Amino acid sequence: xxxxxxxxxxxxxxxxxxxxxxxxxxxxxxxxxxxxxxxxxxxxxxxxxxxxxxxxxxxxxxxxxxxxxxxxxxxxxxxxxxxxxxxxxxxxxxxxxxxxxxxxxxxxxxxxxxxxxxxxxxxxxxxxxxxxxxxxxxxxxxxxxxxxxxxxxxxxxxxxxxxxxxxxxxxxxxxxxxxxxxxxxxxxxxxxxxxxxxxxxxxxxxxxxxxxxxxxxxxxxxxxxxxxxxxxxxxxxxxxxxxxxxxxxxxxxxxxxxxxxxxxxxxxxxxxxxxxxxxxxxxxxxxxxxxxxxxxxxxxxxxxxxxxxxxxxxxxxxxxxxxxxxxxxxxxxxxxxxxxxxxxxxxxxxxxxxxxxxxxxxxxxxxxxxxxxxxxxxxxxxxxxxxxxxxxxxxxxxxxxxxxxxxxxxxxxxxxxxxxxxxxxxxxxxxxxxxxxxxxxxxxxxxxxxxxx
Amino acid sequence: xxxxxxxxxxxxxxxxxxxxxxxxxxxxxxxxxxxxxxxxxxxxxxxxxxxxxxxxxxxxxxxxxxxxxxxxxxxxxxxxxxxxxxxxxxxxxxxxxxxxxxxxxxxxxxxxxxxxxxxxxxxxxxxxxxxxxxxxxxxxxxxxxxxxxxxxxxxxxxxxxxxxxxxxxxxxxxxxxxxxxxxxxxxxxxxxxxxxxxxxxxxxxxxxxxxxxxxxxxxxxxxxxxxxxxxxxxxxxxxxxxxxxxxxxxxxxxxxxxxxxxxxxxxxxxxxxxxxxxxxxxxxxxxxxxxxxxxxxxxxxxxxxxxxxxxxxxxxxxxxxxxxxxxxxxxxxxxxxxxxxxxxxxxxxxxxxxxxxxxxxxxxxxxxxxxxxxxxxxxxxxxxxxxxxxxxxxxxxxxxxxxxxxxxxxxxxxxxxxxxxxxxxxxxxxxxxxxxxxxxxxxxxxxxxxxxxxxxxxxxxxxxxxxxxxxxxxxxxxxx
Numbered sequence: 001x002x003x004x005x006x007x008x009x010x011x012x013x014x015x016x017x018x019x020x021x022x023x024x025x026x027x028x029x030x031x032x033x034x035x036x037x038x039x040x041x042x043x044x045x046x047x048x049x050x051x052x053x054x055x056x057x058x059x060x061x062x063x064x065x066x067x068x069x070x071x072x073x074x075x076x077x078x079x080x081x082x083x084x085x086x087x088x089x090x091x092x093x094x095x096x097x098x099x100x101x102x103x104x105x106x107x108x109x110x111x112x113x114x115x116x117x118x119x120x121x122x123x124x125x126x127x128x129x130x131x132x133x134x135x136x137x138x139x140x141x142x143x144x145x146x147x148x149x150x151x152x153x154x155x156x157x158x159x160x161x162x163x164x165x166x167x168x169x170x171x172x173x174x175x176x177x178x179x180x181x182x183x184x185x186x187x188x189x190x191x192x193x194x195x196x197x198x199x200x201x202x203x204x205x206x207x208x209x210x211x212x213x214x215x216x217x218x219x220x221x222x223x224x225x226x227x228x229x230x231x232x233x234x235x236x237x238x239x240x241x242x243x244x245x246x247x248x249x250x251x252x253x254x255x256x257x258x259x260x261x262x263x264x265x266x267x268x269x270x271x272x273x274x275x276x277x278x279x280x281x282x283x284x285x286x287x288x289x290x291x292x293x294x295x296x297x298x299x300x301x302x303x304x305x306x307x308x309x310x311x312x313x314x315x316x317x318x319x320x321x322x323x324x325x326x327x328x329x330x331x332x333x334x335x336x337x338x339x340x341x342x343x344x345x346x347x348x349x350x351x352x353x354x355x356x357x358x359x360x361x362x363x364x365x366x367x368x369x370x371x372x373x374x375x376x377x378x379x380x381x382x383x384x385x386x387x388x389x390x391x392x393x394x395x396x397x398x399x400x401x402x403x404x405x406x407x408x409x410x411x412x413x414x415x416x417x418x419x420x421x422x423x424x425x426x427x428x429x430x431x432x433x434x435x436x437x438x439x440x441x442x443x444x445x446x447x448x449x450x451x452x453x
Numbered sequence: 454x455x456x457x458x459x460x461x462x463x464x465x466x467x468x469x470x471x472x473x474x475x476x477x478x479x480x481x482x483x484x485x486x487x488x489x490x491x492x493x494x495x496x497x498x499x500x501x502x503x504x505x506x507x508x509x510x511x512x513x514x515x516x517x518x519x520x521x522x523x524x525x526x527x528x529x530x531x532x533x534x535x536x537x538x539x540x541x542x543x544x545x546x547x548x549x550x551x552x553x554x555x556x557x558x559x560x561x562x563x564x565x566x567x568x569x570x571x572x573x574x575x576x577x578x579x580x581x582x583x584x585x586x587x588x589x590x591x592x593x594x595x596x597x598x599x600x601x602x603x604x605x606x607x608x609x610x611x612x613x614x615x616x617x618x619x620x621x622x623x624x625x626x627x628x629x630x631x632x633x634x635x636x637x638x639x640x641x642x643x644x645x646x647x648x649x650x651x652x653x654x655x656x657x658x659x660x661x662x663x664x665x666x667x668x669x670x671x672x673x674x675x676x677x678x679x680x681x682x683x684x685x686x687x688x689x690x691x692x693x694x695x696x697x698x699x700x701x702x703x704x705x706x707x708x709x710x711x712x713x714x715x716x717x718x719x720x721x722x723x724x725x726x727x728x729x730x731x732x733x734x735x736x737x738x739x740x741x742x743x744x745x746x747x748x749x750x751x752x753x754x755x756x757x758x759x760x761x762x763x764x765x766x767x768x769x770x771x772x773x774x775x776x777x778x779x780x781x782x783x784x785x786x787x788x789x790x791x792x793x794x795x796x797x798x799x800x801x802x803x804x805x806x807x808x809x810x811x812x813x814x815x816x817x818x819x820x821x822x823x824x825x826x827x828x829x830x831x832x833x834x835x836x837x838x839x840x841x842x843x844x845x846x847x848x849x850x851x852x853x854x855x856x857x858x859x860x861x862x863x864x865x866x867x868x869x870x871x872x873x874x875x876x877x878x879x880x881x882x883x884x885x886x887x888x889x890x891x892x893x894x895x896x897x898x899x900x901x902x903x904x905x906x907x908x909x910x911x912x913x914x915x916x917x918x919x920x921x922x923x924x925x926x927x928x929x930x931x932x933x
Contacts, residue, residue, distance in 0.1 A: 025627040046627040
């Protein structure tokens, strides 16, 4: 598919990388020649240097024939304008990154409609949602939800004292009578789609699917559901912190934000009722201790510097804070941070690029027998969880799963039928109108029919 | 340094050469010539060597950077020439391997300089192979392999940049593979059109193929002792015009294909190229009129020689060695200018010459008004400081290399004109020079050392110096 991406900063570059890896024909536009040179050196894409809202630049990039146009510059206004111009020039679908909270209220639908945007994405809001979800289930490293919040996929790190150490999946199922399914296991550098005989070990990172109630039940039985998060300390008053605090405050948590910039502090305390703003340097451990870091349930680092986030998270983890969430933008740092023992790492740019990759795949598959509804990358992108909605012309309707010959590295993780969640066994079937959750490692699925050998 | 990837890619190229060598084998079979067996042996050698490199060096990691790109190109071109020279020596038609190597390098680099004293005695199979190397060398062997092989690395842009001539290499479409395909498709179609035009003029099929290959690659290997002098004026016109067409940046043809004709015809490089050709033709026409006689013949002869030299092809319809000094001077300058960037031609390239002149103008302005600030624009775009830097650096290193080759060549007992133009002609991938290496003579008289030196000069010119310099530079091989 022909895709144009305007703005190749942190977020844009990740989008370009993911779309190029998906095999799309990508044209990247940026106004810095150095950025364009860099990006065309690393990825197999074409670069155009210029202003992404300028007619001539867009014409040079061949926008009139592009099927998907994505504007991800640092400026919301430029993104809206380039999407508008590209749409008028004939681009098929347009996606704009819009981060500013002022645009992201009730009026966003109006703007989206009038500008002809197919989608408005907000990296900070996505990241805030992700953090909010994890704080709701603090024993998990990562939580993603599927249609109607009726299904969740949860990543857990098995610590050295985990009761699951040395247990095979069959035993696990017998012992804990909860409806769940272990879909992916990440051990060392390898990703496994496990069968019943697979034996778990401590140090594994596992992903399991279940309904939210069942997951909480399982956590309790495993003894890793300790307490609810109530008091949260956030470092850095950026947009993500704004969205997150808003959600936390609305659900009755107490939020304390440490920020160096006094203006920011004033702005936040004006806009967010009930937040306590601390004006100071969060890198000073003395200050954090004085503000009661050891008494906090959760510590979230959201400053603009990956290094600062990682180091302060390590410090907080050493003080036995129950839940530490770290925002890390650079992939290289994310794996380093994991080695340092931080398990909950959030990357806004990954969340955005997941949304865009899903959109591109759904667009490409609009003729197929199923639709990609949701797509999440698991285990640092080594596996994917996709939700397909099944249409009536799907070829395998009514066939029991045990009679299908699936490709290796594929697992059906769940079926949602009329708001009911089914953890599938070999006797279950797929019906028209179902939503099917498929977990895949080392494969790229566009259509549900792709799972068949 | 990902050496495995370098060897692996070279292995692929050599395997591909085994396939290419089957073509002249078929030709020699059709003509019932004994050189068929020479080709079979060469195919075998290429298949074995390529297979060893391909299977033994299969890399775990396909990530390459610019230096691997340069190194791959340098290694692949040297290996290709070394194997491509085998049939000439095995068949016994060029007994010395150094001569065969010179001839093959001259083919792949689209130079067209020959050590043959009696080209008409060669068998058809070998003549076909010689000209076919022009055709694949013109657009680039690695680029062709990139277009047809499915799983090249994401970073193959580095290989393409190292092999394609010109100061700025852009892609036509987002993917390298698709870009390579489009370029080759344009190339193939234009070659076929030329073959049709030649057949229409009554040329035999074999002659048409050979001359179309030589024109398309801007190579210039002829199959007659007097190059194309003995063909009809119509055929000379066809070849002259197609040489000019193949000397134009292929990106422009793509722009025309996708109906962006306006941006194609407003190309500065195109107009400067047309202007240089027009002015040189006019000057030479007037200058040689007393020798040739009629105005019509004079124009045809002048245009043919001008387009042959500026596109660095090297065909001749007249012995310009006998022309007045002014005409010879113009031709010598045209050798250095060369064709457009992104074409199959050699030389400095018209775009670099334009940029150099613009930089000179800017610098003079800065000397008069020390505080003036100005930018260099080319093809409607502002050129970045580092592009300008690399153009002037290229010019400097180009001159250094040229004079080094020239100096080493001066050990030969020939006159200055012969040695200077031999170096210029090989370095710019033209073919014929002046004096002892004029269009109707050959390089046979040079010593084996000089032949190797000139082969190296041809590779330097075709690959635009850097790949070979990088391959020979110790810091490329240093571990740190």
